[in-house]
Amino acid sequence: MADSAWVPRLASAVPSATNTPRHSAVVRVTHWITTLCFFALLVSGIEIVISHPRFYWGETGNVLTPSLFDLPIPASRSAVKTGYGFVLPDQNGWSRYLHFQAAWAAVLTGLLYAVSGLFTGHFQKNLLPAGADLSWRALSSVIANHLRFKPPGEGEAWSYNVLQRLTYLAVIFVLFPLVIWTGLAMSPAIASAFPAAVTVFGGQQSARTIHFFVSVFLVLFLLVHIVMVCLTGFRNRMRAMITGRAGAHKEHA
């Protein structure tokens, strides 16, 4: 039997649902806490932006100075002339409280995730792409599969492909640190203690503008993330991230 040596190898490569979880408990718990924090930060962040939907570059900016760009939305403060004939209700108080509380929860959760990821080898095992996968040939074939909406193979229920790995790495190690840093750079107290953290961006208004764009990128990531979860089998992906068990059957996406 030519297959006899082959089948058990496959069985061990795809662990049975009862033994190894698809996602470790730390990954699952931190994922959902981060989800909660992200929505709190997004809602409160939108509320805060509405009070002054103008963006600037450099250290300062106000309604008497030219803006870099204006969001075409009404404002919650009368000082900003938006062209709309009305002023939205001011919700900055609880929005700011919630924004900073959720930011603390997100940062502490992120620290837990990062430290545990370093110790358990999560980043190396699950997120760092294999060298071979980074060749143009390999990358273009994965991109082509995505563009043709080709459903993922059996193995992908247990592992991330190279595009997922690169995207998650960029979100975890570039976008999240940058959004935290630019957020802190807007603080007058932090700016007093660590001025270089502000001047590296060109000023506090530049930090605010970058904070806005990084948030936009994070929202774009979230939209693609949700669409991909739906396309590749919502129930199985959700079960894997909630209970840790990946689907035993091949998914029909």
Added chain:
Amino acid sequence: MSNLSRRKLITTGLTATAGASGLAAAARLADRYGLIPPDHGSIYGAGETLTYASQRLLTRHSLAREFPRSQISKPPFANGRPPKDEDFKRLQARGFADWRLTVDGMVARPASFSLGELRSYPSRSQITHLACEEGWSFIAEWTGVPLSHVLNIVGALPQARYVVYFSIQRRWWDSVDMADALHPQTLVTYGMNGGELPVGHGGPLRLRVPRQLGYKNVKYVTRLTVTDSLKEFGKGLGSAAPEGGYAWYAGI
């Protein structure tokens, strides 16, 4: 099996007790070192306490950034409207000659200062950033007498923990801890960009706390009270800001 679950129960109980008493001890310690903000009681208390405590530990003595004269914003944006109260208009009509700043509370020598007296004390000028919680900002040169100098004149008592400051506009009052009250850049401000402080920017007298957001920089200040507790002021949350839904500590 029952042994195992009993052991588990005891361990869990011990861990929970240790955790709770550890947390209580940490809270007592944090309170003693002034790391708990007066508005810590709401559902956002955890976030506020973490922000305030960590910034007090990291930035207690840090100096707000000062800028070259070339970076002064022209013209500076004045937010809000001047007070409409009769009291203010009467004082304004006489060029604020009768404006007084009274200082009371936990001080050895309660006193009341005219603008002329405040101007006669050693002054400090600094070109700093003023950022509003809405998102806009400007840079101006501010001139005044350091609050620490005023507190020295009246002899603030050692048990003082906060300085509460009141505007002639009754709904505006706020407070800072001693780290900010004694900070060299915290100014009882009467000048701006080389001239008198314009009414639109809080003239004749504004408290400038450059390491905190704009709303901590109360305009039209008439009274300072030194205290060891904020419980007796308003709703006991430290300032008018938390009563309106905003954080007491605005160093963000």
